Amino acid sequence: MxxxxxxxxxxxxxxxxxxxxxxxxxxxxxxxxxxxxxxxxxxxxxxxxxxxxxxxxxxxxxxxxxxxxxxxxxxxxxxxxxxxxxxxxxxxxxxxxxxxxxxxxxxxxxxxxxxxxxxxxxxxxxxxxxxxxxYNVEATKNQLLPVVSSRIKSDEITYIHQDLTIFMASLEAGNTITFQQEVGRKIYLFVTEGQLELNGEYTLNNRDAARITDLTELTIRSHAGASFMLMDLP
Structure with a gap:
């Protein structure tokens, strides 16, 4: 949902x-x-x-x-x-x-x-x-870059004492990212700039958020370009 x-x-x-x-x-x-x-x-x-x-x-x-x-x-x-x-x-x-x-x-x-x-x-x-x-801002272009996590281990990622990952991303116009989620986990998405389309039917504008449950695949598309944060949460 x-x-x-x-x-x-x-x-x-x-x-x-x-x-x-x-x-x-x-x-x-x-x-x-x-x-x-x-x-x-x-x-x-x-x-x-x-x-x-x-x-x-x-x-x-x-x-x-x-x-x-x-x-x-x-x-x-x-x-x-x-x-x-x-x-x-x-x-x-x-x-x-x-x-x-x-x-x-x-x-x-x-x-x-x-x-x-x-x-x-x-x-x-x-x-x-x-x-x-x-974190490498260039590496957020058209992909999800993990910047805070306890689930993904790297010297470049800030550690947190909770079972979660925060990703940053910037989509160029016309590009799509697909996020695969584990069964039973949640997704929180926040648009920092621009406009996004989720799974072809939901539109988020600047500073809008989405709370997502019971979904194992999320397709994120931007027609004109956008930046956003995505959280993988228990």
Whole structure:
């Protein structure tokens, strides 16, 4: 089953320094029918003004994955992790038994657009840790590139403490990708730019999402070009 979630259906709020868009219950937005999709607990699409961001705050027992689509985000945490996240890079933070961190748009003039995803880990009480890696953006052209996974082992892939894989892809006009899924697993798809067609009958536009269950083959086509994220979830 393919269930579409248009961008306009998300919870959105403009705080001046932050324009946020929540795909699942988070902060001021609470919907008991929209708490998670498998282990995916949070999917936030944020636009952060220059020099603004989230001051030091705590997390625990969560796997937090962050992408910068535009601009940059400076991360600092109490494990000693300190890096600037830019497009083409991915960051994973294991909150585990407890971690403190901050995220600030360190650019003096460019708005940062970030995607932050929270996943329930496969066990509680993990040791807090932080990892950031660049991925080959060219390798996302017309194919699914795994960038975060525990299922696919590679030094080029960011490890996560959950049975999942996050793929990035960019389809050129007229191209198609077919994803084969194992029986009993889920697919979450999010369009970061452009328009996609799923299995010849569902259309997703910019920032639309699809939650997919009970499907073993997904055909993804773009007539005019598109970029997207696909998650293989338990």
């Amino acid at each position: 393919i269930k579409l979630y248009p961008a306009a259906s998300r919870y959105s709020a403009n705080h001046g320094w932050l324009q946020c868009n929540f795909s699942f219950s988070f902060a001021d937005y609470h919907d008991p029918t929209n708490m998670n999709f498998g282990p995916l607990r949070v999917f936030n699409d944020d636009f952060i003004q220059p020099g603004e961001g989230f001051g030091t705050h705590p997390h625990r027992d969560m796997e937090i994955v962050t992408f910068a689509l535009k601009g940059q985000l400076q991360h600092k945490d109490n494990t000693g992790g300190e890096e600037v996240l830019r497009p083409g890079e991915v960051q994973r933070m294991t909150a585990g038994t407890g971690i403190l961190h901050s995220e600030i748009n360190s650019s003096p003039d460019e708005v940062a657009n970030t995607l932050q995803l929270w996943f329930l880990p496969w066990e509680k009480g993990l040791k807090p840790s932080y990892e950031q890696k660049a």
